[in-house]
Amino acid sequence: MNVLERLRAAFAAATPEGGDPKSFGAAVKYTTDPRFRCDYQANGCMAVGNARKANIRELAAVVADAVDLEPMAGKPEVAGPGFLNVRLHDAWIAKSLGELLAGEFPGIEPPKAPRTVVIDFSSPNVAKPMHVGHIRSTVIGDSLARIFEALGHRVIRDNHLGDWGLQFGMILLGWKNDLDPEAYALNPVAELARLYRHVAARIKPADDLGDDLREVEALEAKGKAEEAAKALAKLSARTGLDRDQLKAAVAQARAVAEASRAETVKLHAGDEENLALWKKFMPYCLEALRGVYERLGVRFDVELGESFYNPMLASVVEDLQARGIATESDGAVVVFTEGFKAPFIVRKSDGAFNYGTTDLATIKYRDETWKPDQSLYVVDQRQADHFKQLFAVARKWGHDGAVLEHVAFGTILGPNRKPIKTRDGDTVGLESLLDESVSEARKVVDENSPELDADERARVSEVVGLGAIKYADLCQNRLSDYVFDWQKMMATNGNTATYLQYAYARIRSIFRRGGFDPAAVRDQKPAIILDNPAERALGIRILRLPEVLELAALELKPNVVADYLFDLANCFSTFFEECPVLKADTPERRDSRLAICDLTAQTLEFGLDLLGIDVVERM
Ligand code: ARG
Numbered sequence: 001m002n003v004l005e006r007l008r009a010a011f012a013a014a015t016p017e018g019g020d021p022k023s024f025g026a027a028v029k030y031t032t033d034p035r036f037r038c039d040y041q042a043n044g045c046m047a048v049g050n051a052r053k054a055n056i057r058e059l060a061a062v063v064a065d066a067v068d069l070e071p072m073a074g075k076p077e078v079a080g081p082g083f084l085n086v087r088l089h090d091a092w093i094a095k096s097l098g099e100l101l102a103g104e105f106p107g108i109e110p111p112k113a114p115r116t117v118v119i120d121f122s123s124p125n126v127a128k129p130m131h132v133g134h135i136r137s138t139v140i141g142d143s144l145a146r147i148f149e150a151l152g153h154r155v156i157r158d159n160h161l162g163d164w165g166l167q168f169g170m171i172l173l174g175w176k177n178d179l180d181p182e183a184y185a186l187n188p189v190a191e192l193a194r195l196y197r198h199v200a201a202r203i204k205p206a207d208d209l210g211d212d213l214r215e216v217e218a219l220e221a222k223g224k225a226e227e228a229a230k231a232l233a234k235l236s237a238r239t240g241l242d243r244d245q246l247k248a249a250v251a252q253a254r255a256v257a258e259a260s261r262a263e264t265v266k267l268h269a270g271d272e273e274n275l276a277l278w279k280k281f282m283p284y285c286l287e288a289l290r291g292v293y294e295r296l297g298v299r300f301d302v303e304l305g306e307s308f309y310n311p312m313l314a315s316v317v318e319d320l321q322a323r324g325i326a327t328e329s330d331g332a333v334v335v336f337t338e339g340f341k342a343p344f345i346v347r348k349s350d351g352a353f354n355y356g357t358t359d360l361a362t363i364k365y366r367d368e369t370w371k372p373d374q375s376l377y378v379v380d381q382r383q384a385d386h387f388k389q390l391f392a393v394a395r396k397w398g399h400d401g402a403v404l405e406h407v408a409f410g411t412i413l414g415p416n417r418k419p420i421k422t423r424d425g426d427t428v429g430l431e432s433l434l435d436e437s438v439s440e441a442r443k444v445v446d447e448n449s450p451e452l453d454a455d456e457r458a459r460v461s462e463v464v465g466l467g468a469i470k471y472a473d474l475c476q477n478r479l480s481d482y483v484f485d486w487q488k489m490m491a492t493n494g495n496t497a498t499y500l501q502y503a504y505a506r507i508r509s510i511f512r513r514g515g516f517d518p519a520a521v522r523d524q525k526p527a528i529i530l531d532n533p534a535e536r537a538l539g540i541r542i543l544r545l546p547e548v549l550e551l552a553a554l555e556l557k558p559n560v561v562a563d564y565l566f567d568l569a570n571c572f573s574t575f576f577e578e579c580p581v582l583k584a585d586t587p588e589r590r591d592s593r594l595a596i597c598d599l600t601a602q603t604l605e606f607g608l609d610l611l612g613i614d615v616v617e618r619m
Contacts, residue, residue: 001096001107004030004040004547006072007086011042014067016059019048028086030544032567038077038085039540042067045082056082093539094528100542101595102525105602108546110152118156118366118402119145121378122298125162126285126305127171128196130292130430132420132484133380136409139470139612140478141378142298143558144407146610151549156370160362161305163282165355169264170199171281172274173256176263188284199260206253209239213246268310268352278307292430296466297612309361313353316361317346325396337392344389356390363394363404372402376556381408381479407556410481412473420484438465440486444498449619460619464490464498467613471497474611475562495566497613500604503569504615506576507601511594514582518598526591534575535596541568542599545607558611565607572600 012025027044045063049056060082064075067084072092076084100107121141124134141157148155174195184191212235219228236242241249267274286303293299317333320326326335331349346357366372377387387406394404414420420428441464445457452460472489475496476482490498511518530536544564552560581597584590605615 001109001543002546002550003072003088003543004028005550007040007042007069010067010069011044011063011084014063016045016048016063016066018052019044024048030547036079036083036085038079038087040086040088042076042084042086045084049082060084088540090530090536093536093543094530096543097528097539097596097599098525101522101528101599106150106545106606108151108549114153115148115373116154116156116370117148118158118370118372118375119148119378120158120160120362120376121145122293122300123160123162123379124289125165125167126289127163127167127192127281128200129193130289132412132428132430132433134430135433135469136412136473136478137378137380138293138296138298139473140407140409140558141376142296142612143474143561143610144376144378144553144556146612147549147552147558147561150606150610151553153553156302156366156372157300158366159300159303159305161303161307163285163305164268164307164310164358166260166264167196168267168278168281169260169262170203171195172263172267172277173260174199175277189288192281192284193288199256202256203253203260205249206257209235209246209253210250213250265350265352292434295434296470297614304362304365306355306358309358309365310353312361312365313357316357316364317353320346320360320397323397325393335393335396337389337396340385340389340392344393356386356393359386359390360393360397363390363399364397367399367401374403374405376405376407378407378409381410384408405556407478409478410476413481413483415483415485417483434466434469437469437486438462440490441465441468441498444490444492445619448492452618456618460616463614463616464501464619467497467501467608470611470613471500471562474558475566477559478557495562497608497611500565500569500608501613501615501619503572504601504604504608505617505619507572507597507604508617510581510597514594516594518601521591521594521598524591526595527588528595529589529592531589532575532579534571534578535593538568538571538575538596538600541571542596542603545603549610561607561610565604568600568603568607575600 008025008028011028012021015021015024024044027047028040028042031038031041042063045056045060048054049059052059057078060078064078064084067076069076069086071089073086073088076086079085119141121144122134122138124130145155145157171192178195178198180191180194183194212231216228216232216235219225219231232243235246239246239249263274267278317326320335321333326333326346328334329343332345333347334343334345336343344356345354346360347353363375366375379387384406387404391404391406394400412420438461442457442461445452445461445464449457449460468489472482472484488494489496492498492502528539530539541564548560548564552558575596579593581590581593584593608615
């Protein structure tokens with residue numbers, strides 16, 4: 001049951017003259033401010049009163065008389081300039097908790113209008129090992145999928161793999177020139193990754209040294225000979241190369257880049273050898289990803305990568321041209337969109353199709369296959385312009401049935417507040433990051449739970465380590481950059497998965513110590529007693545779960561769930577200090593508290609699961 005939705009409906013029905021019921025209802029908010037001694041607040045009278053130039057407090061008093069909140073709450077109280085404070089009846093909270101305990105948890109009613117939601121997430125460029133940047137799209141997308149599913153919507157999880165781009169040209173080049181057949185026989189995935197890194201390293205000087213040399217030349221062009229000589233000397237000292245050697249190195253690197261592009265073009269043109277090799281490599285590339293997804297507990301319904309759409313690209317461009325949406329410009333085919341200087345290129349002058357052409361084909365395919373109401377693209381915010389323009393083109397093209405949304409996110413920063421890198425300056429591999437997290441967790445678990453045997457500590461460390469990484473990401477507003485910090489993310493108190501997992505394990509231990517079985521407590525249907533304010537505060541939090549999910553889905557923000565769980569765990573902690581459970585003064589009070597504990601544990605378990613995070617019975 002969604003408490004907020006019910007209150008909104010009640011207030012909407014009592015909208016004063018001149019107000020719009022929808023926005024009047026929407027102005028009801030959950031509020032925790034203890035000054036107001038209320039649980040929810042209706043703030044819609046300000047807008048209506050201002051528009052009507054009426055006395056707002058008087059207007060609020062009229063609404064307070066008219067609105068019927070029974071049996072949830074009594075008459076709201078007018079406060080401040082014209083807020084309406086709602087305090088839920090204790091008896092109603094208790095009764096609702098009892099129903100939740102006896103019924104199917106978490107008691108979310110099916111949506112009136114279930115939606116079909118496509119979630120495009122993770123979507124790495126295969127053939128190169130996954131790096132730290134991939135964690136964000138993967139865990140945010142996975143969490144949104146879980147949230148929409150929990151609300152009863154139909155979700156299609158689509159891993160839009162980058163399986164057709166330049167990185168394959170690079171591997172093909174490496175395969176043809178530098179393959180170590182024995183290493184390949186032993187471990188194909190590792191050898192392909194090595195080939196990729198090898199070619200990438202050979203291309204790198206084209207950018208790095210190329211930039212440095214250009215700077216020297218620019219200084220010379222400006223007549224700053226002395227500065228130019230200094231910069232060149234520094235560059236030579238660093239690289240051990242003189243000017244001619246530097247030039248040669250850059251030229252060589254550019255040649256490797258060019259050769260990789262040529263291999264890619266051949267692949268796209270259907271070259272037999274390259275296509276056969278691509279088919280041979282793909283299963284290994286996918287296998288490497290599979291390991292990471294399995295460990296993270298992430299699954300997909302479809303994995304339709306860029307290559308899947310390749311056969312459709314030519315007809316997408318033709319169709320856009322036939323409808324007069326795309327035009328030729330300097331040999332390329334482009335779509336002009338309002339508000340963008342550069343047009344959206346769907347076919348380059350050399351005849352090659354673009355990332356964006358594939359995205360258009362994808363939109364068409366998804367529309368025809370699943371008729372989605374909503375399509376979410378969980379992708380780095382650096383691609384914001386691409387998606388804005390893509391969506392504009394799609395609308396022009398008539399694919400406007402689904403709401404298309406770019407679910408953007410920021411960058412993970414290292415301790416120096418720059419994008420995170422390893423000590424050697426490489427991007428951090430995702431697998432090694434997960435391993436490191438688990439071993440950091442092991443330190444925490446070894447220290448806090450020496451009584452567990454080694455096997456169990458290893459198991460707990462895996463859950464705690466992965467949970468810490470995921471939660472550190474999901475508890476942030478996804479649009480912010482955040483600093484990666486082991487200490488902070490594994491703290492046992494603070495807004496961390498570890499803290500929430502501890503709260504869960506603590507409840508389990510209460511049941512173990514008292515010899516109670518949660519299922520038996522549920523069956524017994526004890527009356528819920530809310531005499532202590534800490535019991536009431538915790539009870540209200542438990543009932544909020546459905547409304548929190550709605551909010552998270554509306555804003556496309558898993559951190560809404562994380563913040564809620566943190567608040568819940570804090571309330572539990574106060575309850576735990578103030579309300580003895582096993583040593584309660586009466587058996588009735590004990591049973592009620594056991595029930596509240598059980599509901600808290602169920603909420604924590606369910607909520608963490610929405611973030612893709614597990615719990616353990618003891619830690
Ligand atoms: N493979 C792309 C990248 O790594 C992300 C793809 C996102 N999805 C999409 N439909 N464009 O940057």
